[in-house]
Amino acid sequence: MTSIPYAIEARGLRKEYGPKIAVRSLDLAIEPGQVYGFLGPNGAGKTTSVKMLLGLVHPTAGESRLLGVPSGSPQARKRVGFLPEHFRFHEWLAADEFLRYHGRLHCMSRADAGRRADELLERVGLHDARTRRLSTFSKGMLQRIGLAQALLHDPDIVFLDEPTSGLDPLGRRMVRDVIHDLAHRNKTVFLNSHLLSEIEVTCTRVAFVTDGVVRHETDLGEGHRDGLLFVTLRVDRVDEPLLQGLRRWSTQVEPSPDEAHTVTLRLDSESALPEIARWLVDRGNALYTLAPRTLSLEDLFVSIVESNTP
Numbered sequence: 001m002t003s004i005p006y007a008i009e010a011r012g013l014r015k016e017y018g019p020k021i022a023v024r025s026l027d028l029a030i031e032p033g034q035v036y037g038f039l040g041p042n043g044a045g046k047t048t049s050v051k052m053l054l055g056l057v058h059p060t061a062g063e064s065r066l067l068g069v070p071s072g073s074p075q076a077r078k079r080v081g082f083l084p085e086h087f088r089f090h091e092w093l094a095a096d097e098f099l100r101y102h103g104r105l106h107c108m109s110r111a112d113a114g115r116r117a118d119e120l121l122e123r124v125g126l127h128d129a130r131t132r133r134l135s136t137f138s139k140g141m142l143q144r145i146g147l148a149q150a151l152l153h154d155p156d157i158v159f160l161d162e163p164t165s166g167l168d169p170l171g172r173r174m175v176r177d178v179i180h181d182l183a184h185r186n187k188t189v190f191l192n193s194h195l196l197s198e199i200e201v202t203c204t205r206v207a208f209v210t211d212g213v214v215r216h217e218t219d220l221g222e223g224h225r226d227g228l229l230f231v232t233l234r235v236d237r238v239d240e241p242l243l244q245g246l247r248r249w250s251t252q253v254e255p256s257p258d259e260a261h262t263v264t265l266r267l268d269s270e271s272a273l274p275e276i277a278r279w280l281v282d283r284g285n286a287l288y289t290l291a292p293r294t295l296s297l298e299d300l301f302v303s304i305v306e307s308n309t310p
Contacts, residue, residue, distance in 0.1 A: 005065070005067055005068030006029050006030055006031060006032075006065070006068075007030050007031060007032040007033075007034070007066070007067055007156070007157055007188035008028055008029075008030040008036070008053060008064075008065075008066055008157065008188065008190060009028060009029055009030070009064060009065045009066075010026050010027055010028040010049075010052075010053060010062065010063070010064040010065075011027055011062055011063055011064070012025050012026070012027065012061060012062035012063070013025070013026035013027075013049065013052050013053075013059050013061075013062035013063070013064055013212075014026075014059060014060045014061040014062050014212070015045070015048050015052060015057065015059055015060050015212070016060045021211075021212070022045050022048040022212060023045040023048050023049050023052070023059075023212030024045070024211050024212040024213050025062070025212065025213055026045070026049050026052075026062070026209075026212055026213065026214065027214060028053075028064075028207070028214065030188060030190070030205075031188075032067075032156075032186060032188050033183060033186040033187070033188060034183075034188055034189075034204050034205050035179055035180075035182075035183050035188075035189045035191060035202055035203045035204045035205075036188070036189065036190050036191065036203060036204070036205050036206070036207070037191050037192075037193070037199040037202070037203035037205070037206035037207070037220070038050075038190060038191065038192045038206075038207055038209060039193075039196070039199060039206055039207065039208050039209065039301060040208065040209035040210055040305075041210065041305050044209045044210050044211065044212065045209065045211065045212030046192050046209060047085070047161065047192070048212070049209070049212065050159055050161060050190070050192060052064060052071070053066070053071055053159070053190070054071060054072065054077075054080065054082060054159060055070075055071040055072015055073070055076065055077065056072070066079070066080060066157055067079055067156060067157065078106070078153070079155055079156045079157060080155050080156075080157045080158075080159065081149075081150035081151055081152070081153065081155035081157070081158040081159070082150055082158075082159045082161075083146045083147055083149070083150040083158075083159070083160050083161060083163055084146075084161050085161040085162040085165065085192075087142075087146055089134050089142065089145065089146070089149075090134065091133065091134045091135035092133060092134075092135065093133065093134060094130065094131050094132060094133055094134070095121060095126055095129055095130045095131070095132060095134065095137075095145055096114075096117050096118070096121065096130040096131065098134060098145065098149070099113070099116070099117035099120065099121070099145075099148060099149060099152060100113045100114055100117050102149050102152055103116060103117060103152055103153070106152060106153040108152075108153065113152075116152055116153075116154075117130075117148075117152070118130075120148035120151060120152065121148060123148070123151075123178065124144040124145070124147055124148045124174065124178075125144060125171075125174060126141065126144050126145060126148070129141065138166075139165075139166035140166045140167050140168060140171055142166075143163070143164075143165060143166050143167055143171070144167075144171065144174075147160075147163060147175065147178065151178070151182075155187070156187055156188065157187070157188045157189075157190065158182060158187060158188070158189050158190070159190045159192075160175075160179075160189065160190070160191050160192070160193075161192045162192060162193055162194065163175050163191070163193070164193065164195060164198055172198065176198070176201065176202050179191070179202050180202075183204070191203060196297045196298050196301060199220075199297060200220060200296075200297045203220050204219065204220060205217065205218070205219050205220060206218055206220055206297070208300070208301060208304045208305070210304070210305060210308040211308070215304050215308050216300075216304050218300070220297075229266065229267045229268070229269065229270055229292055229293070229294060229295070230264060230265070230266050230267075230292070230293045230295060231264070231265050231266075231267055231273065231276075231290065231291065231292045231293070232256075232262060232263075232264050232289060232290075232291045232293065233246075233262065233263045233264075233265070233276075233280070233287070233289065233290055234259070234261055234262045234287075234288045234289035235261055235263070235280060235285045235286060235287055235288065236261060236285055236286040236288070237261060237285070238255050238260075238261055238262070238263055242263070242283075242285070243255065243263070245279065245283070246263065246265055246276070249265065249267060249272045249275075249276055250265040250266055250267055251266075252265060252266040253265045261288075262289075267292075270292055273290065273292065276290075277290055
């Protein structure tokens, strides 16, 4: 049976600019249909990573593939849409002319390009401005037309770099709706955004990146979120054998300095909670409290960035 290739795959991607290392070693394996968030602080190598995945920047080392073919190849590019963070469009063109022009660049017929342009102008809320030149558009309107351009040829993978920049709440909701529709049709969305609230309500999986290295990945779908769970235990006694025993489930086990007989540990998921409770009772501990607490995406982001900053 033929296996389905990853939508986006990277192995050891590295980019050096002279003595500066922009991306140290990027590894990704993103399945089709995922809405994948790419998070990291300024200078983490996110933009350079995206450009290498698109074939716009040649890596110093490593390789990447889109839908099973090398990044940057004609076979990959014709199946990819891209909205960069910093863009300059043809300001002298009207909105519908701009989209029809790009449709022709994608080898669409004039009729198909016109039909698709009308559909997308309606979808992004610009149908009434279709005859206006882009030079008269606000930043938010340009963001909308840029999104329409990225979707014009119905790509299988869409890279969106800060897609809600400059948009009001209605515009951000429109972008979320478009992304959800893409996921429903099994399209893959690679989303780079500084707005953690947008990532949290939009993405199905997220990677945290520092220094061009993925430090942690977690699912953001329904149910638990890996790496986002802290558990407080209150027992009758806290001793070194108890702490050592709990470390089989967590590398982060900390007695509370303020509350006696209390321990906090970080878990990858809540599935270990029943086993931990049974182990405590079997070793003779009285268990008074077992209280899981889900971290916010912001808390996890800060924790990972701080722990990987020299």
